[in-house]
Amino acid sequence: MVGKQSQSLKLEAVAKRARVSTATVSRVLNNLDMVKVSTKARVLKAAEELNYHPNLHARSLARGKNRTLGILVSNMENPFFFDIYHALESAAHARGYEVVVANTDYHSEQLVKSVRLMIGWRVAGLAAIVSEMDQRFWQAVSDAKIPMVFYDVGTPQKNITNVRVDYRKGMRKIVEYLRSMGHNRMAFLGHHSTLEPINERRKTFLETVKRISPGAQVKICAGSDALDGGREAARELLASGFDPTAILCVNDFMAVGVLRYLRDQGIRVPEDISVTGFDNIRLAEFCSPALTTAHIPREKIGQMIFDILVPEKNTERFVGQEILIDPELVVRESTGVPRSR
Amino acid sequence: MVGKQSQSLKLEAVAKRARVSTATVSRVLNNLDMVKVSTKARVLKAAEELNYHPNLHARSLARGKNRTLGILVSNMENPFFFDIYHALESAAHARGYEVVVANTDYHSEQLVKSVRLMIGWRVAGLAAIVSEMDQRFWQAVSDAKIPMVFYDVGTPQKNITNVRVDYRKGMRKIVEYLRSMGHNRMAFLGHHSTLEPINERRKTFLETVKRISPGAQVKICAGSDALDGGREAARELLASGFDPTAILCVNDFMAVGVLRYLRDQGIRVPEDISVTGFDNIRLAEFCSPALTTAHIPREKIGQMIFDILVPEKNTERFVGQEILIDPELVVRESTGVPRSR
DNA sequence: CTCAGCTGTGCAAGCGCTTGCAATTTGCCA
DNA sequence: TGGCAAATTGCAAGCGCTTGCACAGCTGAG
Numbered sequence: 001m002v003g004k005q006s007q008s009l010k011l012e013a014v015a016k017r018a019r020v021s022t023a024t025v026s027r028v029l030n031n032l033d034m035v036k037v038s039t040k041a042r043v044l045k046a047a048e049e050l051n052y053h054p055n056l057h058a059r060s061l062a063r064g065k066n067r068t069l070g071i072l073v074s075n076m077e078n079p080f081f082f083d084i085y086h087a088l089e090s091a092a093h094a095r096g097y098e099v100v101v102a103n104t105d106y107h108s109e110q111l112v113k114s115v116r117l118m119i120g121w122r123v124a125g126l127a128a129i130v131s132e133m134d135q136r137f138w139q140a141v142s143d144a145k146i147p148m149v150f151y152d153v154g155t156p157q158k159n160i161t162n163v164r165v166d167y168r169k170g171m172r173k174i175v176e177y178l179r180s181m182g183h184n185r186m187a188f189l190g191h192h193s194t195l196e197p198i199n200e201r202r203k204t205f206l207e208t209v210k211r212i213s214p215g216a217q218v219k220i221c222a223g224s225d226a227l228d229g230g231r232e233a234a235r236e237l238l239a240s241g242f243d244p245t246a247i248l249c250v251n252d253f254m255a256v257g258v259l260r261y262l263r264d265q266g267i268r269v270p271e272d273i274s275v276t277g278f279d280n281i282r283l284a285e286f287c288s289p290a291l292t293t294a295h296i297p298r299e300k301i302g303q304m305i306f307d308i309l310v311p312e313k314n315t316e317r318f319v320g321q322e323i324l325i326d327p328e329l330v331v332r333e334s335t336g337v338p339r340s341r
Numbered sequence: 342m343v344g345k346q347s348q349s350l351k352l353e354a355v356a357k358r359a360r361v362s363t364a365t366v367s368r369v370l371n372n373l374d375m376v377k378v379s380t381k382a383r384v385l386k387a388a389e390e391l392n393y394h395p396n397l398h399a400r401s402l403a404r405g406k407n408r409t410l411g412i413l414v415s416n417m418e419n420p421f422f423f424d425i426y427h428a429l430e431s432a433a434h435a436r437g438y439e440v441v442v443a444n445t446d447y448h449s450e451q452l453v454k455s456v457r458l459m460i461g462w463r464v465a466g467l468a469a470i471v472s473e474m475d476q477r478f479w480q481a482v483s484d485a486k487i488p489m490v491f492y493d494v495g496t497p498q499k500n501i502t503n504v505r506v507d508y509r510k511g512m513r514k515i516v517e518y519l520r521s522m523g524h525n526r527m528a529f530l531g532h533h534s535t536l537e538p539i540n541e542r543r544k545t546f547l548e549t550v551k552r553i554s555p556g557a558q559v560k561i562c563a564g565s566d567a568l569d570g571g572r573e574a575a576r577e578l579l580a581s582g583f584d585p586t587a588i589l590c591v592n593d594f595m596a597v598g599v600l601r602y603l604r605d606q607g608i609r610v611p612e613d614i615s616v617t618g619f620d621n622i623r624l625a626e627f628c629s630p631a632l633t634t635a636h637i638p639r640e641k642i643g644q645m646i647f648d649i650l651v652p653e654k655n656t657e658r659f660v661g662q663e664i665l666i667d668p669e670l671v672v673r674e675s676t677g678v679p680r681s682r
Numbered sequence: 683c684t685c686a687g688c689t690g691t692g693c694a695a696g697c698g699c700t701t702g703c704a705a706t707t708t709g710c711c712a
Numbered sequence: 713t714g715g716c717a718a719a720t721t722g723c724a725a726g727c728g729c730t731t732g733c734a735c736a737g738c739t740g741a742g
Binding site for chain 2: 008051053054055056057058059060061066076077079082086089093098100101103110116117119120121122139140142143144145226227228231256257259260263282283285286287288
């Protein structure tokens with residue numbers, strides 16, 4: 001057993017036990033090959049015996065930088081966000097970086113708190129996969145000199161690169177597909193209609209339908225980004241009297257809620273109503289009926305975000321740019337020819 | 342615009358601008374009411390104008406402690422883990438704490454890395470909701486003096502409290518329920534059979550069936566803790582020739598994968614085979630058919646973990662104890678009377 | 683007026699680690 | 713064996729913030 005140590009172990013304790021200076025211990029622990037092998041072994045042994053864990057705050061402070069990336073997401077419960085986070089994390093770990101994630105639950109208040117926290121932690125890079133925006137967010141972020149990536153919001157700047165999905169194209173693919181089957185009464189089921197980036201998707205839907213399928217009737221509804229948000233929105237939609245041949249959901253997660261409601265009501269999908277999602281989360285393939293949706297390559301996005309935040313020679317060309325993702329239509333079981341044409 | 346500041350802003354910059362000492366700025370920023378109101382206002386204004394964000398590493402270092410909790414989970418993709426994390430986070434935020442989460446993906450290697458990281462960050466408390474265990478994990482954790490909570494693993498100690506669910510009881514409820522309907526060929530579908538805590542659940546299943554429904558045939562199978570893990574496991578189970586009247590899944594998440602496979606095969610649930618889950622995640626209610634399962638109060642657990650890690654007078658009685666959660670049976674659509682009795 | 687007793691502030695010593703630079707040791711060759 | 717460069721190690725100055733303690737000003741009682 002070790003002697004006294006009311007506070008947690010310091011580098012000094014290891015140094016003393018290995019009979020070297022703290023500088024040497026530090027070098028060993030940081031793998032600065034310059035330490036004699038025998039010394040290194042002694043230090044390692046001492047650290048091991050003391051079960052020593054360096055204080056990472058002190059480390060960051062002394063180094064003036066660290067290898068931690070921050071990621072802000074609106075709703076980790078939605079697998080879409082999780083997948084991006086997970087991909088980013090894998091990429092980061094593969095290159096010796098850590099990532100800390102903050103969930104905003106679509107509250108800009110929380111977003112502001114979280115971004116301040118991350119700046120306070122002096123993260124080496126920051127990714128914001130969020131829809132809610134706030135004056136104070138931009139304020140906080142404005143003259144932080146850390147590399148950043150925003151998904152779906154904001155505009156490129158020196159240290160900010162944007163990745164956005166081409167909703168216009170995705171919508172076009174879905175609407176064209178539905179029109180080719182004869183759908184003419186379509187509802188768009190979104191969420192959080194007050195958030196600008198999401199509003200944009202709604203507008204995109206309306207424009208797209210008008211452009212591609214001018215004769216079609218449309219209707220808009222919304223709920224929270226959750227399974228039951230989808231269910232409730234579907235309930236309200238049908239209660240409103242609109243009788244859609246197809247419901248286009250803003251994402252798969254909510255679509256699953258929609259499916260549930262329709263099933264409860266004895267409405268068959270796709271025979272009575274077709275349903276589409278967006279994102280192509282894993283669940284889309286596992287729900288019943290499996291969802292027709294638009295694929296967004298979350299793995300790729302996560303990896304890409306990392307490459308942008310921590311650029312190597314060949315990836316830094318993206319920095320400060322805007323990157324457009326082109327969603328692919330994935331047809332499964334939830335869509336078909338409308339009953340009464 | 343602010344003058345030069347190649348490095349990020351320091352307390353000193355704010356102090357200079359407000360024409361006070363750094364000590365005063367610090368006091369203002371920490372709300373140590375002792376600063377004259379007018380001074381405070383001046384400091385706040387300066388900080389605001391400079392868009393200053395305190396370096397949290399320096400803060401933690403100087404304070405010698407911080408208000409961050411760490412949480413380790415095996416698989417954030419499984420909503421069960423997410424829910425606990427989320428509840429813990431909410432409780433934490435409500436009391437001014439932060440939480441950082443680490444995903445181990447069931448790899449003990451990653452678990453060890455993560456726990457070291459958290460110790461390095463000197464978290465104020467640590468929750469481990471993981472199944473994979475490792476000698477080195479205990480080693481790292483052993484003489485850390487931080488409060489800890491383990492879910493389903495380990496044994497109580499001075500600074501370690503345990504919360505575990507009473508699988509025996511949960512299993513009993515499920516098996517009794519199925520037996521009462523006449524099921525006599527039951528399969529247990531688990532995951533990661535090499536992990537001890539999970540192995541235990543399997544054993545519990547076998548014992549329970551033997552005890553409660555001695556005549557029943559049983560079979561064990563397993564896949565990864567994921568939607569497709571459930572699907573694959575179901576595939577293998579049926580391919581093995583065993584013809585179950587009911588499949589008892591280790592959790593809801595995998596059960597959804599099982600449902601998917603059965604549907605693909607044209608096997609009706611519950612008419613041909615009954616399926617049960619465990620956890621009662623939100624998705625259990627939204628899949629098709631809705632899952633019969635055992636409810637585990639994840640909100641309550643998350644809150645409880647916080648209360649234990651950051652005890653107040655009335656909650657500290659739990660510290661160092663073992664807390665047993667009693668799962669409630671929730672009957673939905675995925676179970677019924679077996680076809681051929 | 684004087685001086686104890688408050689408030690408000692500033693000083694400066696850390697917190698535990700990294701790292702430039704100097705000091706010491708070692709290795710090698712003449 | 714002496715001497716020099718290279719290889720190791722130690723010294724000590726920070727990194728940016730907190731906080732115990734000392735030091736003003738001020739107030740009001742004596």
